[in-house]
Amino acid sequence: MTDDIDRIMEVMAAAFDPTFREAWNRRQVEDALKFGNSHYCLVNEEGEWPQDDEPTAGFWLSRTGFEEEELLLLGVSPAFRRKGLGRNLLRKLQGGANERCVKRLLLEMRRGNPAESLYRSCGFYSIGERRDYYLTTSGQRIDAITFACDLA
Numbered sequence: 669m670t671d672d673i674d675r676i677m678e679v680m681a682a683a684f685d686p687t688f689r690e691a692w693n694r695r696q697v698e699d700a701l702k703f704g705n706s707h708y709c710l711v712n713e714e715g716e717w718p719q720d721d722e723p724t725a726g727f728w729l730s731r732t733g734f735e736e737e738e739l740l741l742l743g744v745s746p747a748f749r750r751k752g753l754g755r756n757l758l759r760k761l762q763g764g765a766n767e768r769c770v771k772r773l774l775l776e777m778r779r780g781n782p783a784e785s786l787y788r789s790c791g792f793y794s795i796g797e798r799r800d801y802y803l804t805t806s807g808q809r810i811d812a813i814t815f816a817c818d819l820a
């Protein structure tokens with residue numbers, strides 16, 4: 669588990685632009701993973717779970733509530749982007765959530781994040797927004813958009 673948290677933190681540091689203050693610190697990740705309702709996934713550049721000496725290309729972290737699961741973090745390191753790994757990770761999330769009998773996936777995204785087209789192409793649709801939810805390092809406020817995806 670410690671190794672996996674190292675891998676998550678490594679991708680987190682590379683993937684998330686500090687301007688938007690979306691990245692979690694190690695303590696937040698550790699705390700999230702203490703509970704049985706948290707789930708995560710790691711992938712190498714082939715989209716498989718990385719072996720010991722392989723670099724980690726991407727990850728997600730989610731939390732299940734009653735019949736719903738929230739995607740808390742999704743990241744792919746810049747060196748591995750636009751090769752389908754983000755989509756691969758979302759498909760794994762959807763498959764895992766289905767097995768957990770989840771009915772609906774939820775996530776929150778900063779307005780303007782290019783990830784929106786990925787989410788929409790994977791079946792997510794917007795269900796609401798929180799005005800001025802994010803505060804950037806330069807003091808700019810940005811809305812959060814909530815997306816949902818219904819599972820079979």
Ligand SMILES: CC(C)(COP(=O)(O)OP(=O)(O)OC[C@H]1O[C@@H](n2cnc3c(N)ncnc32)[C@H](O)[C@@H]1OP(=O)(O)O)[C@@H](O)C(=O)NCCC(=O)NCCS
Pocket residue numbers: 683684685742743744745748749750751752753754755756776777778781782783785786787
């Ligand atoms: C969002 C993110 C996970 C996408 O990872 P990825 O591996 O590059 O995604 P994919 O290669 O699977 O992209 C699939 C499709 O999504 C769309 N897409 C993904 N990134 C895009 C971008 N930056 N701009 C425009 N479209 C994009 C494209 O349609 C893409 O298909 P294409 O490459 O054939 O055009 C990655 O950019 C990332 O880690 N971003 C920073 C962290 C972040 O914002 N996470 C989401 C928080 S809500």
